[in-house]
Amino acid sequence: MSVADHDRIPEIALDWIAQGKRAAIATVVQTWGSAPRPAGSQLAISADGEIMGSVSGGCVEGAVMVEAMDALEDGTCRMLEFGVSDDEAFAVGLACGGTIRVMVEPIGVGQGPSVAELEALAQARAARRAVAWAVKPESWERALPDGTGEGPLQAEAASRLRTDRSGMSEDGWFLGVHNPPLRLVVVGAVHIAQALMPMAKVAGYDATLVDPRDAFGSQARFPGETILHDWPDEALEKIGLDARTAVITLTHDPKLDDPAIARAIRSPIFYLGCLGSKKTHAKRVARLEAEGFSADEIARIDSPLGADIGSATPAEIAISALAQMTERLRRPDTRPGARVPAAARDAA
Known part of the structure; x- marks a missing residue:
């Protein structure tokens, strides 16, 4: 069974x-x-x-x-x-x-x-x-x-x-x-994803890895995982985003992360976590503002990624991301109202 x-x-x-x-x-x-x-x-x-x-x-x-x-x-x-x-x-x-x-x-x-x-x-x-x-x-x-x-x-x-x-x-x-099964979309076939994907499955998520770079998102590096090689925004459109879905971006590359963020930020997903330092996130915020996203929309992003548990290794970062994601799901009050559009709050 x-x-x-x-x-x-x-x-x-x-x-x-x-x-x-x-x-x-x-x-x-x-x-x-x-x-x-x-x-x-x-x-x-x-x-x-x-x-x-x-x-x-x-x-x-x-x-x-x-x-x-x-x-x-x-x-x-x-x-x-x-x-x-x-x-x-x-x-x-x-x-x-x-x-x-x-x-x-x-x-x-x-x-x-x-x-x-x-x-x-x-x-x-x-x-x-x-x-x-x-x-x-x-x-x-x-x-x-x-x-x-x-x-x-x-x-x-x-x-x-x-x-x-x-x-x-x-x-x-x-x-x-x-409720619909929980889903997680991970953008970026990097070392953190190698730890996060199996952890998410154990936690009950239907996890999909998205990376257009075949050499990164390979079955050799991610055995048994569901992998899409589409461009991130196209992949998210194909998967569909709803209130039982979380999205995490890990590439550090604006060419890959930003299209995913732009697609996810106005959807009813319950969690959007993005890897990066405060300095990296500040640059991300500036790019999103230039694209016309509001302060309330940008505030939906959890960055730096993960719960503050002092994580250092890829596996520990994956644990922190899963912990924060779980908190956002199970304790909606930890998602400030400004972060969540009314449609998303009603659906969550």
Whole structure:
């Protein structure tokens, strides 16, 4: 099982259904204490006993599988609660126990969501549209709010999509967050990029390296990485920039960095980090001002690049960049309002 498969639970369930199999999805909806998996974690179960994903570990998932099989037979959704003892917690790598609630939904059967409803979720995910899978267990009513409409459910979805936190609302809805996967575009196939690209993958980013210089951006130097040899602004246009995307420039060459910055600075990306000393950045600011960019737009750039951790080596600089990028994503308040256009703030 790959990390990508682990994050494709709705799609995998639909694949099984397309193959003529029945499928159910189990979702963690609430946790207390030291739970093995956070709210929103999912497990797909086929009627043939295939599984993908995770909602806990050990005997808990075995019990969930049994309930899912029963749900596929009787069409009844289930809300299960499990207490994870200290001994069980140790078995799945935790220091102490906790409690989880797990929702089981048979797809296209009885109280479960229809195949069309799950397909609508998959289509939104494929289009990189942020949505929440909203379920009210009291009535098994469902919705797919994106946080842009009116009403309390849309407001709750907007809040949860911003913070990437699934969970129960005060009025009894479970909202499972389905944000687009995080992406990172690194401009410049330099030594820092050699450390940053694999680190970003481990942190959950779909990372792309951009460098028109074939000798720099080669598979020999970056084995297994996605590399584009387009000019940076053309590459960013091809990739597409949204509120789940970060851009880092590393070349020190205005001919390469500046076109990328000019394309990124007016997009809704959540982070734009640019390598360079204060002196280098001052020259960059002057060039951007000459090109007509405003002070507020230029202020979106994080430069010098990275969190101030005293980094010196390429790997340490990569760590600092990833740390700063994470802070900008998870703590939007660290992005001063002047740095972020209203469209980007609303989408982030």
